Amino acid sequence: MSSTHYDPVDTSFSNLSLTAIRLLDHYTPSFLTSQKSPDMAIPSITSDGPAPGNILYLAYGSNLDAGVFQGRRGIKPLSATVVTVPSLTLVFDLPGIAYIEPCFANVRTRKVNAPSEKQPLVAEEGLEDMEATVVLSKLSEGRYRDSEDPNDDVDAPALMGVVYEVTPEDYATIIATEGGGASYADVTVECISIDGKSLKAHTLLAPTTKTRPNSGAQASARYLNIISSGAEQHGLPESYRSWLARFRPYRVTTLRQRVGCVLFVAMWAPAVMVTFAVSRWCSGSHKSWAIKISESVFGGMWSSYDRLFKPYFGDGERTEGEKEKEVDEEKTALSEPEKTHRVEDMFVTAMGGETNMESSVASLSASWDKL
Template sequence: MTSVVNRVLYGRRHNVTEPTPDPAKVAEPVTTFPSPNFKENVKYLAYGSNLSAETFLGRRGIKPLSQVKVRVPSLTLCFNLAGIPYKEPRFANVRPREEGDQELIGVVYEVTPEDYCTILKTEGGYSVIDVTCIPLEPVKGIDSFESKTLIVPDKGTRTSHGLPSLRYLNLLIKGAREHSLPPNYQDFIANTGYYEARSLRQKLGSVAVVSTVLPVIIFLFGMRAIISDKNGKAPKWLNDAQVFCFTKIWNIYDHVWKPLYGDGESTRHTVKKADEVVANAGPATETDALLVKVEEATAANWRDSAGSRA
C-alpha cells in the first residue's frame, strides 16, 4: 500500500515495482563540477532533507549533472516550518543570517531545467530566491556563483517554539554525511535537539493526529502530481486548499489537541553530537516516505504575490 501511495505522490519516476536505488550510486554526478553547460543549467541549493540522496535523488529520480559543497554567508539554517503536531512538529527552513548565527552550509546540485521543474512540482509552496554560494573547496575559475534555493518567508512560519523529530534530524545528518559536510556543522544540526512523543498522552495524540492528517496530505499531493502544469505550478485553488488545511490543522492543535494530549511541538530531548542522532534514530521505514511529503505540503501554508510560488 505504501508503495502505491509513493507512486501517486512522486509520479511515474518512482517505480513501485523496484526498490529504492542505492543512494550512494544515485548521488554520483554525471561529471565534475562545473559541467560544460554550467551557465545554461539550473543551480539548486539543498540544505535540508534534500541533502539526502535517498530523499532528493532516489525517490524523485533526479540525477545531478554535477554538485558542489558550498557555504552561504547570507543565510542560516532554522526549524520554523510547522509540520504535524506530535509527529513532525518542525522542518528545516532558512532565514537571513544575523550576527552570531551559523552560516548555512549545503550542496548545490546542477540540474537540467526539466529536473528543476520536477523539484518545484514536488516541493509544495516554497518561494524561490537567488543566493550567492561560495564553494567549500577551490573550484578553478569560480570563486562564487548564484544558485536558486527554496524558502518559506516569516509570514508562513509558526512563531511559537518547536522542534524537528528525531527521524527528520537524522535525515539531515545522513545527507550531511553523504556529502562529507564539516563535522562541526553536523554537530550544529544535532544540537538543535528533537521532539518525541514520550508520555502516554502525547503518544495517544500522535496516533490520533497522524491518522487524521496523513489521508489529507496523500490526497492533496496526489492531486498536485496529476494536475500541475509542465513547469510544476499547481492551480491557485489547490494551493489555497493546502493553505486552508494546514491552517486548520494547527488551529485544531492549539484549541483541541494540545489541551487534550499535551505539548506536541516543543518538548526538547537533547542531543549534542551527530553520532548520537544516528545511534538513536533506528532504521528508516517505508512510512518515512509519507512523512517526507508532509514537509513539502506544509510549505504551502503561506500566501505570496502571484507568480512567486512554486
Template sequence: MASGIQVLNPSSPDLASPTEPRWYLAYGSNLSATGFVVKRNITPIDTKVVIVDGLALTFDNPGVPYIEPRFANCRLVEQTEQWSPGSAWTGGHGSLMGVAYLLSPADFLTILRSEGGGTSYQPLITPAVALSADGARTQQVINAYTLLTPTTRRGTGYASLRYMNLLRNGAREQHMPEPYIAYLDSIPSYRIKSFRQKLGRLVHIVVWMPGLLVFFRIVARVSGKTGTAPKPILWTRRALFGTMWGLYDLLSKWIFGDGEASS
C-alpha cells in the same frame, strides 16, 4: 536584498521555463543524496558543498503535530562574521551551509513539483560560494535557486528524529565540514514521552494524514510543466494547515500534550 539574494514569485516565468541546467541549493532533508536521487529519480549533473551569506538555517517550517512537527527552513539575516574552517559552527554567523545540485531543466521542475508546487515556499536566487574539501571558501561563486517557507511557526519547536537523521546522514554523505556535522548532531529532535502524546499522534495520523497525502499527490499532478500549482491549490493548502495548527493550539495541545517542542 542582502548579499545579492533575489526573492522570486513562485509563478515567475524565470522558474516556469528553464532551458539550461540550474543549481538548486538543498539545506534540509535533500542533503541526503540517497533520498534526493531515489525518491525523485533525479540524477544531479554536479554537486558542491557551499556556503551562503545572508541566510540562516531554522526549524520553523510547520509540518504535522506529533508526527513531523517542524521541517528545515531558512530566513534572511545580516551576516555577522565569516566562519573559519576548524572553528565551531554555531549557526550565528549569518551564513547557511548546504549542498548545491546542478540539475537538468526537467529535474529542476521535478523539485518544484515535489516541494509543493509553489503552495508552501518562496523561491530565491542566491550567490553560493563553493567550499574546498577542508571547508575553506574557494573563488567559485554560483547562483543557486533555493526555497524558503514564509509561513512559519513561532516559538520553540523541533523536527522529528527521523527528519534530523536525514540531515545528519546527508551531511556525512556529502562530506560537509565536521563542525557543521557536530552542529546538526547537537540540535534536539521532537520525542513523544507520554501516553497522551502517543494518543495525539494516533489521532493526527487518522484524521489528517490521509487528506494531506491525497492533497500533495494532487499538487504534484496539477503542477504540470511549470512546477507551480494553480492558485486554488494554494488557498486549499493554507486552509488545511491553518485549520490543523489552529485546532492544535486551541485543543490538541491541551488534550494530548506538547506536539512540537518535546525533546
C-alpha cells in the same frame, strides 16, 4: 566524524510514527513519482557554470541525502558542489505534522555580532566555517540552537549545503515534491563553492507568513537523521556537522500525547495525502488552486492542533519538560571552571578578602613552618 544518529525512545510509538510518515510522505500514486538508485559519483560543477538551460539548485535539508533526492524523488543531478551561504542560516520553523513531524528545515537571514565574522574562511582541505567554531564554543556552555525563538540565536553558523545542477524538468519535480509553492518561495542566493568561486543558485525559503517561528518546534529524529546523513555523504565540514548534531529531536513523553497522535493522524492523514498527491501532479494553470487547497488543509490542521489537540493532548511540537529540565540543570550543575572560581572565592573570603590575601598566606606559611 560520523553523523549523529537519534534513536527513538519509545519503540512502539516510533513504529506508529513511521507508519504515519510512510502514509503521508511515501504513499503517492506510482505515475506521480519515480524511484532511482542513488549515484554518489556526481561530477563537480565546472568553472563555466551550468549548461545552457539548466538550473543550479541549493539543497540544505532532506535533499542533501541521496536516498531522498535521487532515490525517492527521482532527481538526477548533472553536477554538484559543496557551498556555504554567508547571508543565511538553518532553522526549523516550517510546520509539518504535529506529534510525528513537527517541523521541517528552512533558512533565515543570519545575525552576527561583528562584521568580520560574516566572511567564511576557505581552508586547503575545503570549506571550514569559522563561525561554526565560535557557535560550538557557545553551545558547549549550554546554549542550544533549538531555543524558544529559532531566530534569536546570534552568531549561528552560515548555511552550508550542496548546489546541484539539474534540468528544468527535474527542478519542476523538486518544486512539486516540496509543496508546489504552497510552503516555500523560490529565491536566488549568493553561494561560495568549495574552491572559493561565487555561484548564484535557486533555493527554497518559507516566508514568515508560512512558518511558526515562536513555537520552539523540534524536528523529528527521522528528519534530523536524514539531514545528518546527507551532510556526511557530501563531506560537509566537521564543525558544521557537529553543530547539526546539537539539535534535539522531538520526543513523545506522555500517554496522552500518544493518544493525541493517533487521533490527529486519523483525522488529517486522508486530507494530507490527497494534498501531497495534488501538489505533485498540478503545474502551470493548476498551480494557484492547488496552493489554495494545500493552504486550507494545513491551515485547518494546525488550527485544530492549537485549539483542541495541544490543550487536551499535550505539546506536539516540542518535547514536554525539556526546557524545565535544562533550566534546572543550569541552576544545579556547575562547570569545572565555575567550581574552581567558587572554591577560590570561598578561600579568599575565609582569608579575609583579597586585600588581606598576602598577609593571610604569609601567616599560614609561618604557622606551617612551626609545625
